[in-house]
Amino acid sequence: MSTDSSSALPSQPRREREIASWHEEFDVIVVGLGVAGGCAGVEANRAGARTLVLERASRGGGATAESEGTIYFGGGTRVQKAAGFEDSLENMLAHMTEAAGPTADPEKVKLYCEGSLAHFDFFESCGVEFKDTFYDEKVIFPPTDDCLIYSGNELAYPFSESAKPVPRGHKPKREGSAGTYIIESLIETLTKEGATIQNDAGVETLIQDDAGRVVGVVATVDDEERAYRAQGGVILTTGGFIFNKEMVARYAPDLAKCNFPIGNPKGCDGSGIRMGMGAGGAAVNMSEGLMTTPFFPPPTHIKGLLVNAQGNRFINEDCYHGRVTGAIMSKADGQAYLIVDDALYDEASQFVPYKIAGMGETVAELESELGIAPGHLVHTVESYNASAEKNEDPTHHKASKWVSPLNSPPFAALDLSVDKSVWAAFTLGGLDTKASGEVLTVDNQVIPGLYAAGRASAGLTRSGSHYASGMSIGGGSFFGRLAARSAAANKDS
């Protein structure tokens, strides 16, 4: 956990008139070099703006560098077509509308889908390559350099009812994780195309004029404060706040229960959200996040039965792992077992090594060991098995591919409970922005000169229970570019 940002409270801006001298002037200043900042920097620079990207660490990276690098593209990308999948704008929009969650901004969702093919091209223009292949396994990401996967809920009920399922998770052409590759490609592009990158530059303070316009930032470089002026605007792409304990405690009590923060420990401390709030920006959707205990791979575990403390199922196990985990929190009070039989249990392939909460030669024995009231787990398994013989799951609609009877003793219960296993989490709340990236006040007024994108903003996707892998990098990079265009266009205003 980062401790250098010990507060959950807004960071107050400095007044322009207090700035004795400016270190340097740019048109657009981007704070934070993750995927949102990197793409914003490239886009601003290409739009003809003198562009500075400030990065707190000694090299860019952000949460993206810690990730596998999946990007959510659709509507008929080159890779989708090559792999034999037919997607369309309408089909992508139908799924994304659901996937963005109930509190999403429909304008952002629509723009994202409409711009998806061009956004794919943008990444290629930055040297990010994608192989024209589909990886046909239920994985968190391909261990190979293959590209396309089903990275979300496309195939799972009820999402499968509202749009034709196609895969949209695109991992760049690198073995295993490709997050660093994305960032390095962006750094190379920024450098080659003439944008300025200043590493080791911590930014905790915005500079605002008396009319409320954000006109620059204070960065600490080599223990010295530098005031940078921004003619067009400042774009905050500083990430979420999962590594700021005080903010998580204050805003996102469910996420506070998760023991494994996802992101960049040196980055995701909410600094940009706090600066934006200090300048009058509203923070919204702050209680939401993605929570996950990734119980697959092995894919065989999807054939198991997820039950609550009463021995009842409560979600189709073939959903996106984040959706399943969200359901454990909201519907099962954070306590759940994955029931597997000997045929399904695959200890060696587990992504997370779960504790075995109980075992039995019969389900009745297992039930008794778990302290579940007699007959309940037995009924759950028996009734599931009876339908599974017909390849059906009439109660929870798990896709038939994952439906088969559990009948190879011994039976075991893996403990997926929030206080007993690895629960990873990151935040999905942040500054309220227009699709243009402009930061809004609590009364929907634009703060002139201030933009935000990526996890520093409440962006494309607002709910962990609807999310898919690739939507953070996808949304952050896309709306980072839109913010950059807005800020670049603003430089002559």
Place this chain on the structure above:
Amino acid sequence: MSTDSSSALPSQPRREREIASWHEEFDVIVVGLGVAGGCAGVEANRAGARTLVLERASRGGGATAESEGTIYFGGGTRVQKAAGFEDSLENMLAHMTEAAGPTADPEKVKLYCEGSLAHFDFFESCGVEFKDTFYDEKVIFPPTDDCLIYSGNELAYPFSESAKPVPRGHKPKREGSAGTYIIESLIETLTKEGATIQNDAGVETLIQDDAGRVVGVVATVDDEERAYRAQGGVILTTGGFIFNKEMVARYAPDLAKCNFPIGNPKGCDGSGIRMGMGAGGAAVNMSEGLMTTPFFPPPTHIKGLLVNAQGNRFINEDCYHGRVTGAIMSKADGQAYLIVDDALYDEASQFVPYKIAGMGETVAELESELGIAPGHLVHTVESYNASAEKNEDPTHHKASKWVSPLNSPPFAALDLSVDKSVWAAFTLGGLDTKASGEVLTVDNQVIPGLYAAGRASAGLTRSGSHYASGMSIGGGSFFGRLAARSAAANKDS
């Protein structure tokens, strides 16, 4: 629905220097004459402050006048003792800590418990009488003039484990509803003791000086604007926002699904919350509320089984009705049936006339009619009945008093789903305040001169799933008084 407040956005204050002339000056100005405002007015006036209470309607009332008037007192009130119940500060604090919900302010909870006996005396000093009797039925409120009931989750699992259950809902001595009686008593007290009440005075605008201090309000009386100056402070007791559709849509999506707003249609439109936000106040807990579909009385219905769309139980049916309803929303996606048999069903005594979603001579028949996958509801009822023979509910811990087998055909399913029945709701979010009533900004700074209490603030109780009847009137009146003392003391600052 009120339409004169068509916006969800903050109401901007007017600057003191724009006020050409003041209509009148007071020490403390209270905006809204419900229970919080009435008690604040009495308390401020008794503290020696020149006190004005402004009420939008032609007479005070607020949500309290629309309610049955239960007040949550404990720690050993005269009524509790007379009825043979032994309570203590520690016991009340143990329960209240849980009942206030996970996001509650522990300082407010502690003060409320410590001050409960004196608060009871305060109501008596305002002429509100309580009969020394206990009404021993599971009701929403006594239809008689009896006083004491179990108004919350005290007897229900898991609350029953953490504190000794005692009743704390105190209804004043009136047949049936007593909300108007409380308000009329406060109006009489205010008048008798020399406070000024101005009815038909709509307040939509605060007056703030250039340093940010709230120094008065603009009230519209007889179509004329009047600027009232407040030497000590302005106390917003304007109620929640359930009647402001835009605010509910923006802040509380679950509550937006409920079709029956609870409160005062002319009052609970969030006007005070919006004024406070306009002056820089933070609004917190805005997504929370109490939701309820009151499926008892008749009390026999508590012996029924509440099941989700898969035929599984998910909550002990003897909880407070609001807790049960909250569980229907969060754990059952808003869809639930109450399964009753012929012995339990009591159509005539129903508080809400539920539609019958299915009927059958056997549970299997009922299950099939409801479209539940074969065997699931049958198992739920059979396993419940088997334990119920022993008066036990091992899966959901319903108290034994309510546990008996369902075995008198025909069986029926009452539809309690959010889109099929009456779901009432009110809001539990509002301005962030200290226990003193001082309104806080997003960075925890006090806004000088501005106070809030009642549903205009995020008060004592923050969660519908933990709530008890009497906590809104209890908390609103209690913290209204604390705010009044703060504002009265502030008049010489």
